[in-house]
Amino acid sequence: MTATSVEKVNGHAPGFDPRALAEAEAIRTEAAAKAEALRIEAKAKADAERTLAAEQAEKERLVNERARIAFERKQADHDAYLAKKAAEIAKAKADEEKAEKAKADAEAAEVQRAKEQKRSERWWKWGARGIYAVGLIIAAPVQFMHFWDPHRKFLIAAPALLEGFALVLAFGAAWAVAHRRDVRPYRVGIMAGAAIAAGVNLYGGFTDPEIGYNAGLIGAIASLGGPIVLMAYEHGIAQKADGIPSGRERRAAERAKSQADAAREKARAEKVAADEKAAAEKAAREKAAEEEQARKDADREATHKDVWEVADAIRSARGSRFVTDQIWAESWFLVTGCKTVGIRPEIEAQSRAAQAHMRTVTEAPVLGSLSLIESQKGGRQKRDPNEPDGRRNNGGTPPVRRPGQTAPYVEGAKKQARIEQTTETKD
Numbered sequence: 001m002t003a004t005s006v007e008k009v010n011g012h013a014p015g016f017d018p019r020a021l022a023e024a025e026a027i028r029t030e031a032a033a034k035a036e037a038l039r040i041e042a043k044a045k046a047d048a049e050r051t052l053a054a055e056q057a058e059k060e061r062l063v064n065e066r067a068r069i070a071f072e073r074k075q076a077d078h079d080a081y082l083a084k085k086a087a088e089i090a091k092a093k094a095d096e097e098k099a100e101k102a103k104a105d106a107e108a109a110e111v112q113r114a115k116e117q118k119r120s121e122r123w124w125k126w127g128a129r130g131i132y133a134v135g136l137i138i139a140a141p142v143q144f145m146h147f148w149d150p151h152r153k154f155l156i157a158a159p160a161l162l163e164g165f166a167l168v169l170a171f172g173a174a175w176a177v178a179h180r181r182d183v184r185p186y187r188v189g190i191m192a193g194a195a196i197a198a199g200v201n202l203y204g205g206f207t208d209p210e211i212g213y214n215a216g217l218i219g220a221i222a223s224l225g226g227p228i229v230l231m232a233y234e235h236g237i238a239q240k241a242d243g244i245p246s247g248r249e250r251r252a253a254e255r256a257k258s259q260a261d262a263a264r265e266k267a268r269a270e271k272v273a274a275d276e277k278a279a280a281e282k283a284a285r286e287k288a289a290e291e292e293q294a295r296k297d298a299d300r301e302a303t304h305k306d307v308w309e310v311a312d313a314i315r316s317a318r319g320s321r322f323v324t325d326q327i328w329a330e331s332w333f334l335v336t337g338c339k340t341v342g343i344r345p346e347i348e349a350q351s352r353a354a355q356a357h358m359r360t361v362t363e364a365p366v367l368g369s370l371s372l373i374e375s376q377k378g379g380r381q382k383r384d385p386n387e388p389d390g391r392r393n394n395g396g397t398p399p400v401r402r403p404g405q406t407a408p409y410v411e412g413a414k415k416q417a418r419i420e421q422t423t424e425t426k427d
Contacts, residue, residue, distance in 0.1 A: 124233055124236075125233060127229075128232070131226055131229045133226070134226070135222035135225050136163055136226060139159075139163060139198075139220075139222040140159050140160075141219075142201045143158065143162060143200060144156065145204065145210060145211050146208060162200060162223075165193035165196075166189075166193035166227045170186075170190055170227060170230045170231065170234070173190065173231065174234055183235075183238055187231055187235075191227070191228075191231070194224050194228070197224075198221070198223040198224045199220070200223075201216050201219030202217065202220040204216050204219075205217055205220075300323070300328065304332075307328070307335045310334055310335055311327050314330065
């Protein structure tokens with residue numbers, strides 16, 4: 001049996017074409033790279049969606065948390081407002097109840113005082129009348145014994161005349177008080193009648209042994225005591241009807257007046273002291289302001305003489321006491337042309353030159369050996385360690401580079417390239 005060797009197939013030598021294998025490997029590698037890129041892209045999208053969802057959830061949580069905090073704050077404010085209103089209502093109610101209680105206590109005290117006044121007045125009235133009646137009972141028999149004469153029996157009416165004189169005048173005094181008339185004549189008459197009756201009783205006691213000294217003396221005291229007590233009662237009633245204050249009320253009024261005068265004097269002294277203190281403080285402030293203005297004027301005149309001359313002229317024309325800040329700003333603008341006080345043209349020029357130099361330094365391109373740096377491109381994608389090397393089966397020839405496989409330039413490198421291109425174009 002003879003072996004047959006095939007030297008050509010379809011006009012070509014049998015075997016494997018390295019270029020076809022390389023192309024196939026490149027296609028396979030490209031497909032794997034695309035699949036990997038799609039996987040990475042899908043993973044990145046999934047991660048981005050998860051991140052976005054987490055961020056959205058976090059945002060919603062923060063929004064809900066802020067809403068909860070705001071609601072709790074509003075609720076707390078509302079509760080505080082309700083508590084404040086309740087406290088105010090309770091305080092107002094307590095004050096009202098306190099005022100009503102004070103009013104009721106005052107009314108009760110007034111009623112009690114009125115009752116006490118009526119009771120005391122009733123006792124005083126009937127006590128005075130009782131004393132008058134007792135005095136009449138004591139003095140009348142003495143006078144009857146003194147005036148008794150069997151031959152002149154009509155003199156038995158003399159005691160009624162003497163004692164009745166004072167009694168009728170006492171009734172007249174009561175009428176004068178009730179009708180707001182002058183009671184002085186009645187009081188004079190009462191005292192005159194009582195004095196006559198007392199003198200008669202005392203004379204009878206000294207001259208008539210049947211009456212005796214003791215009976216005459218007590219009769220004289222009774223003739224005076226009853227009308228005096230009754231007149232004292234009518235005097236108090238008259239003062240009350242006329243609205244005349246008593247000694248206690250006058251003393252209380254004088255004491256209140258003295259306290260009010262002392263309070264007014266104290267307030268006046270405090271006001272005078274406060275006015276003097278305010279005047280002293282005002283004088284101190286004015287003095288400090290004048291000293292500060294003098295210092296500013298001296299400093300401005302010594303440092304900026306040209307501006308000072310214009311400012312002083314404006315001050316004089318306007319009638320101002322001193323150069324105000326407004327006048328100084330206007331003068332500075334008129335002399336230097338700058339609206340900012342303290343800045344002159346040379347300072348402005350120096351500032352602008354420094355700013356231009358800073359822009360040149362920060363925006364100028366980087367030339368020389370430092371213009372090319374390794375970080376001008378972004379990071380390369382890591383190669384899968386399980387992916388086959390395409391150069392092993394194509395005789396060491398690198399695979400064909402496809403669009404999109406080269407890492408893009410970073411933004412810094414792009415900006416640097418644009419700056420260099422612009423500089424070369426200007427040159």
